[in-house]
Amino acid sequence: MNVQENYEQWLKDFADDQETVRELESIRNDAAEIEDRFYTELSFGTAGMRGVLGAGTNRMNRYNVRRATKGLAAYLKQQPGAAERGVVIAYASVYGGTENAANILACRLREQGVQVDMFDTSVTPASYILAAAFRFSHVVLAAPTYNGGVFVTMENLLHDLTAHGLKGRRAAYIENGSWAPTSARGMQKLLEPLNWETAADTVTLRSALRQGQQEDLERMAMQLAESVKA
Numbered sequence: 001m002n003v004q005e006n007y008e009q010w011l012k013d014f015a016d017d018q019e020t021v022r023e024l025e026s027i028r029n030d031a032a033e034i035e036d037r038f039y040t041e042l043s044f045g046t047a048g049m050r051g052v053l054g055a056g057t058n059r060m061n062r063y064n065v066r067r068a069t070k071g072l073a074a075y076l077k078q079q080p081g082a083a084e085r086g087v088v089i090a091y092a093s094v095y096g097g098t099e100n101a102a103n104i105l106a107c108r109l110r111e112q113g114v115q116v117d118m119f120d121t122s123v124t125p126a127s128y129i130l131a132a133a134f135r136f137s138h139v140v141l142a143a144p145t146y147n148g149g150v151f152v153t154m155e156n157l158l159h160d161l162t163a164h165g166l167k168g169r170r171a172a173y174i175e176n177g178s179w180a181p182t183s184a185r186g187m188q189k190l191l192e193p194l195n196w197e198t199a200a201d202t203v204t205l206r207s208a209l210r211q212g213q214q215e216d217l218e219r220m221a222m223q224l225a226e227s228v229k230a
């Protein structure tokens with residue numbers, strides 16, 4: 001929008017605020033004043049956000065205070081301590097091996113009093129899982145290796161997570177693969193732009209849980225519980 005369009009937009013948006021409307025109407029024929037008030041937006045300097053009081057994007061007023069507050073709130077919401085303490089488990093599974101491991105992990109976590117929300121990526125739309133990931137501090141991603149990559153519905157979810165730029169989460173991974181399991185590495189690679197910390201050792205399945213692997217899941221649950229409660 002150019003300066004004049006900004007000015008007209010303000011008149012429209014603040015139509016219910018007679019004081020602002022009067023102030024803006026009083027400069028209608030003063031191009032230099034309109035230019036000065038609308039050519040840019042107030043920004044933060046070393047002493048915070050400062051400006052002359054008045055109507056306009058380049059003045060200090062309710063609009064700019066609201067804009068700064070909204071930005072600060074969005075930043076705070078992305079900080080690790082801001083999210084509710086709990087774990088979202090998102091799993092993908094074709095034959096049930098990964099799903100079984102995800103179920104066991106959920107049980108072990110709940111036994112330790114950790115709040116858990118669990119989703120099957122092949123059934124639940126990514127937007128619902130995304131909402132839970134925004135809510136909780138920790139995310140467990142469990143998926144089979146599929147043609148050397150990550151099973152498609154999980155891949156889709158991870159693209160969505162990175163597209164939304166969800167920062168400040170702690171993650172753990174369960175991978176599955178019958179001959180060369182690489183999905184944990186694949187999931188971590190897809191999530192690289194988010195810089196998530198890892199909260200537990202990765203558990204690797206070869207098709208299904210083998211003897212002794214219950215302990216791997218128990219260890220993952222302990223590490224996650226510690227991290228959630230830290």
Ligand SMILES: Cc1cc2nc3c(=O)[nH]c(=O)nc-3n(C[C@H](O)[C@H](O)[C@H](O)COP(=O)(O)O)c2cc1C
Nearest residue numbers: 093094095096097098144147148177178179180207
């Ligand atoms: C189409 C297809 C492709 C697969 N590609 C791989 C692969 O690249 N590497 C691997 O180790 N396993 C691969 N697998 C095996 C699966 O990862 C394995 O069956 C796994 O146990 C599936 O997990 P689930 O029991 O949770 O469905 C593939 C399976 C299918 C059906």
